[in-house]
Amino acid sequence: MASSEDDPAERHNAEILSIDAGGTMTDTFLMDSDGEFTVGKAKTTPDDESRGFIRSSQDALEDWNLSVEEGFPDLVSTVYSGTAMLNRLVERESEVDVGILITGGMEDTLRMGRGRQSYTGYSYSDRLHVNTHKHPEPLIPRNRIRGVRERIDVKGNTLVPLYEDGVRDGVNDLLDQGVDHIVVMFLHSYKNEDHEHRTKEIAEEIIDERDADTTVMLSSEYYPTLKESERLNTVTAEAFAAEPSRDQLSNIQEAVDEQGGDVGVRVMASHGGTIDIHANELARTLISGPIGGMIGANYFGQKLDYENLVCTDIGGTSFDMGIIIDNDWQIDYSPEMARLLLSLPMVNMESVGAGTGSYVRVNPTFDKIELGPESAGDQVGVSAVETDVETVTVTDCHVAMGWINPDNFLGGDMPIDRDVAEQEIEAQVAEPLDMGVYEAAQGVIDILESKLRNDLEAVVTGEGYAPSNFKCLSYGGGGPVHTAGYTKDLGFDEVLIPEWAAAFSAFGCGAADYEYRYDQTTSIDIDPDLSMREAAETAGAELTEVWKRLEQKVVNEFENSNIGRDEIDFQYHILGQYQGQLNSIDIESPVGRADTPEKLERVLDTFEAGYRRQYSEEARSPELGHTITQASVRGVRDVVKPEIPTEQLQDTEPPEDAYKGSREAYWDGEWMETEIYDLHALQPGNELSGPAVMEGAATTYTLPPDCETRLDEHRVHHLTRTE
Amino acid sequence: MPESYPREHIEDLVDDNLEWNQLHDMMSDYKDADRFQKVRDVLQERVDWDDPIIIPYAEHLYVVAKPDDRWVIKCDCGHEFCEHDENWKADALINVRDSEEEYLEIYPEDMHPHPDYMELREFFCPGCNTLLEVTNVMPGYPLIHEFEPDIETFYNEWIEEPIPTA
Numbered sequence: 001m002a003s004s005e006d007d008p009a010e011r012h013n014a015e016i017l018s019i020d021a022g023g024t025m026t027d028t029f030l031m032d033s034d035g036e037f038t039v040g041k042a043k044t045t046p047d048d049e050s051r052g053f054i055r056s057s058q059d060a061l062e063d064w065n066l067s068v069e070e071g072f073p074d075l076v077s078t079v080y081s082g083t084a085m086l087n088r089l090v091e092r093e094s095e096v097d098v099g100i101l102i103t104g105g106m107e108d109t110l111r112m113g114r115g116r117q118s119y120t121g122y123s124y125s126d127r128l129h130v131n132t133h134k135h136p137e138p139l140i141p142r143n144r145i146r147g148v149r150e151r152i153d154v155k156g157n158t159l160v161p162l163y164e165d166g167v168r169d170g171v172n173d174l175l176d177q178g179v180d181h182i183v184v185m186f187l188h189s190y191k192n193e194d195h196e197h198r199t200k201e202i203a204e205e206i207i208d209e210r211d212a213d214t215t216v217m218l219s220s221e222y223y224p225t226l227k228e229s230e231r232l233n234t235v236t237a238e239a240f241a242a243e244p245s246r247d248q249l250s251n252i253q254e255a256v257d258e259q260g261g262d263v264g265v266r267v268m269a270s271h272g273g274t275i276d277i278h279a280n281e282l283a284r285t286l287i288s289g290p291i292g293g294m295i296g297a298n299y300f301g302q303k304l305d306y307e308n309l310v311c312t313d314i315g316g317t318s319f320d321m322g323i324i325i326d327n328d329w330q331i332d333y334s335p336e337m338a339r340l341l342l343s344l345p346m347v348n349m350e351s352v353g354a355g356t357g358s359y360v361r362v363n364p365t366f367d368k369i370e371l372g373p374e375s376a377g378d379q380v381g382v383s384a385v386e387t388d389v390e391t392v393t394v395t396d397c398h399v400a401m402g403w404i405n406p407d408n409f410l411g412g413d414m415p416i417d418r419d420v421a422e423q424e425i426e427a428q429v430a431e432p433l434d435m436g437v438y439e440a441a442q443g444v445i446d447i448l449e450s451k452l453r454n455d456l457e458a459v460v461t462g463e464g465y466a467p468s469n470f471k472c473l474s475y476g477g478g479g480p481v482h483t484a485g486y487t488k489d490l491g492f493d494e495v496l497i498p499e500w501a502a503a504f505s506a507f508g509c510g511a512a513d514y515e516y517r518y519d520q521t522t523s524i525d526i527d528p529d530l531s532m533r534e535a536a537e538t539a540g541a542e543l544t545e546v547w548k549r550l551e552q553k554v555v556n557e558f559e560n561s562n563i564g565r566d567e568i569d570f571q572y573h574i575l576g577q578y579q580g581q582l583n584s585i586d587i588e589s590p591v592g593r594a595d596t597p598e599k600l601e602r603v604l605d606t607f608e609a610g611y612r613r614q615y616s617e618e619a620r621s622p623e624l625g626h627t628i629t630q631a632s633v634r635g636v637r638d639v640v641k642p643e644i645p646t647e648q649l650q651d652t653e654p655p656e657d658a659y660k661g662s663r664e665a666y667w668d669g670e671w672m673e674t675e676i677y678d679l680h681a682l683q684p685g686n687e688l689s690g691p692a693v694m695e696g697a698a699t700t701y702t703l704p705p706d707c708e709t710r711l712d713e714h715r716v717h718h719l720t721r722t723e
Numbered sequence: 724m725p726e727s728y729p730r731e732h733i734e735d736l737v738d739d740n741l742e743w744n745q746l747h748d749m750m751s752d753y754k755d756a757d758r759f760q761k762v763r764d765v766l767q768e769r770v771d772w773d774d775p776i777i778i779p780y781a782e783h784l785y786v787v788a789k790p791d792d793r794w795v796i797k798c799d800c801g802h803e804f805c806e807h808d809e810n811w812k813a814d815a816l817i818n819v820r821d822s823e824e825e826y827l828e829i830y831p832e833d834m835h836p837h838p839d840y841m842e843l844r845e846f847f848c849p850g851c852n853t854l855l856e857v858t859n860v861m862p863g864y865p866l867i868h869e870f871e872p873d874i875e876t877f878y879n880e881w882i883e884e885p886i887p888t889a
Contacts, residue, residue, distance in 0.1 A: 123751065125751070126747075126750075126751055129750075131750060132747060132751060134743060361753070363753065364753055364756070365753070
């Protein structure tokens with residue numbers, strides 16, 4: 001799986017197709033039944049995404065001398081992720097008009113948003129400074145938002161009954177404006193959805209009477225979670241951004257069917273699984289971050305028995321970090337997308353704007369090297385002579401220092417000129433600071449790596465974990481160049497670099513489960529003075545009811561794709577806390593029902609164990625009683641996943657054909673003769689010590705002088721320090 | 724980051740005609756090296772008098788150079804207030820709102836401060852009657868001299884350029 005060998009005699013059986021339709025290019029990742037892969041590219045076609053989809057697939061299949069008609073019938077898994085939905089949010093432009101009915105007095109909720117929304121998504125310095133804060137444009141103009149008199153309190157009691165005439169006026173007014181969807185969002189409807197349901201009945205009667213083609217969407221049906229601003233943003237995004245994509249996704253399915261494919265297209269969802277294109281809730285396929293790598297890392301960990309992983313992904317523009325504990329990721333329940341806070345479960349990642357394409361500039365006020373936050377992205381740097389980048393990037397520094405082979409960038413597809421890199425570093429960085437070129441380049445790398453190290457340490461220790469309990473997994477095209485630098489002195493148990501690091505995110509998309517996930521805010525108290533029997537009959541029964549309801553939603557979604565209940569593997573989660581606390585912890589429950597004392601006790605024991613692990617034994621306070629603040633159900637169905645290679649261990653000495661020669665490279669202030677290897681020609685069992693550079697098709701793995709690496713039988717490098 | 728923005732861009736900045744994302748980019752970036760002189764140039768072109776502007780002082784107000792090496796605070800209508808290191812407010816026309824009745828001219832009912840605790844002082848230019856500043860202070864509070872620019876340090880050490888002279 002390390003690289004796709006081009007052997008025309010071999011008939012490839014294209015099994016897994018994973019497509020990422022970006023703003024400009026549609027990327028394809030294709031894997032065959034032997035675990036070999038190839039990639040393809042085509043221009044994204046926003047009018048009808050299925051054309052770009054087919055062309056990109058064709059581009060990939062051509063590497064294996066296959067046409068789409070020949071390749072598609074073999075497919076067993078197809079995962080699509082597009083940016084059309086996210087673009088609607090970013091551009092605040094949609095093909096549909098949406099109207100909102102909201103609790104009277106709350107009509108400006110969308111416009112006021114939350115304080116956090118005025119800086120969320122901005123760079124660190126822009127978040128710090130008030131003059132760069134600004135509230136984002138609301139999705140829906142004020143004249144399409146109508147208030148309805150009603151009020152339900154935080155406990156679900158009706159304080160003001162629903163004024164049905166108000167509903168009628170509001171619906172008629174919105175229909176007069178020709179809206180395609182009416183979104184209903186009342187306060188605390190996650191606790192008591194009666195008013196929203198009644199509003200839907202009334203609205204649908206009027207829609208029928210007026211023979212309109214308008215749908216009604218309730219926040220309590222879609223996202224029954226606390227916090228009205230996020231809930232409203234999310235259900236509005238569902239109507240405004242996600243629904244219009246349904247036709248596009250159907251087109252893609254049709255295109256697959258037409259080419260002889262016998263496979264249901266699935267879409268990557270923010271909770272880390274894939275869902276069917278017919279799913280009721282599509283907004284969760286809005287993804288702003290690179291979660292594919294996290295999914296890949298989790299699958300990798302499950303297969304190779306690594307329970308706790310810190311995942312690090314360096315691309316051209318950002319450094320993304322995530323934590324996997326006990327083979328599960330953490331969920332962010334209020335992620336930001338397009339500067340809006342949403343109420344969606346999303347695989348939690350921290351992202352900082354520093355990558356290999358980050359611009360390097362000298363701050364004229366302080367005479368100090370600064371990186372980013374802007375970057376050249378896939379334009380690489382000034383040394384990539386075919387691009388029009390004018391500012392030095394991190395990659396230019398690598399080129400100057402001899403770490404990256406100018407003739408082997410992206411396998412030689414991107415011409416790189418080392419002289420240009422040196423000249424520009426001299427002019428833009430070294431001269432203003434009165435330093436030597438290589439000294440300056442080294443300075444840039446040191447600043448980047450120490451920044452990454454700090455960020456990484458903050459992510460791990462900030463959560464209360466010790467790095468020594470984790471293996472650090474490094475991937476992304478730029479990852480292996482920096483791995484040794486950013487893991488230095490952090491004390492990880494081990495540092496792992498899969499040979500297919502550059503394609504790891506796409507590998508992850510192929511490894512995603514077929515999974516639906518539903519969450520509901522609860523406020524179930526388990527008082528400390530209750531016996532376990534009393535608690536099970538009250539709180540336990542209530543939790544069980546919520547789980548059953550969520551389970552049914554999962555079942556309904558799978559039914560859309562003709563998958564029966566018996567094929568689904570359910571997992572049950574809670575967010576729990578001691579009574580009176582502000583923060584909850586996420587617990588996977590060992591049982592799916594809690595209505596008997598035995599079962600409830602197991603749920604609580606799991607919570608106690610989780611609390612002990614995250615904080616400490618001393619911090620436990622069961623005498624306060626417990627509160628369950630959210631219940632979740634995940635339903636997973638098995639799908640075909642990419643194979644992780646397993647090969648015979650060979651000698652510790654690398655084979656001769658892996659050795660490509662040697663060149664001078666600059667390490668920590670010194671030029672040293674450095675051996676160069678072909679990353680993909682190394683054999684399992686091989687060991688190398690630094691300084692060395694291993695060059696692959698889409699990435700370069702650098703080994704500084706004080707480091708060693710060993711390739712294991714799964715083609716994963718284990719990086720260690722010699723001291 | 725441009726070392727320098729085009730003149731039209733700076734005019735739009737002065738007129739508040741930039742889109743938010745343009746403004747945001749300007750704020751987030753390193754400051755363009757010639758920003759001050761460009762802004763000064765735009766402002767100079769817009770006033771009807773010839774005294775060179777040394778610095779913009781407040782809305783409508785500038786510190787300008789006079790022939791006898793004096794620096795004075797001047798309104799864009801041409802009215803001259805005082806020396807640059809004196810409090811221009813002492814030379815302004817001042818309207819004080821310190822009664823219920825006067826507050827109600829500009830505030831909705833029950834939405835204004837109590838006149839016994841807080842008065843509103845409005846400062847107008849004697850030349851053009853433009854409202855230049857409003858302060859909301861306790862009755863009896865002195866006229867505070869809020870801003871005395873250190874022109875020498877600014878020109879000599881910050882931007883390292885000669886101070887304009889008449």
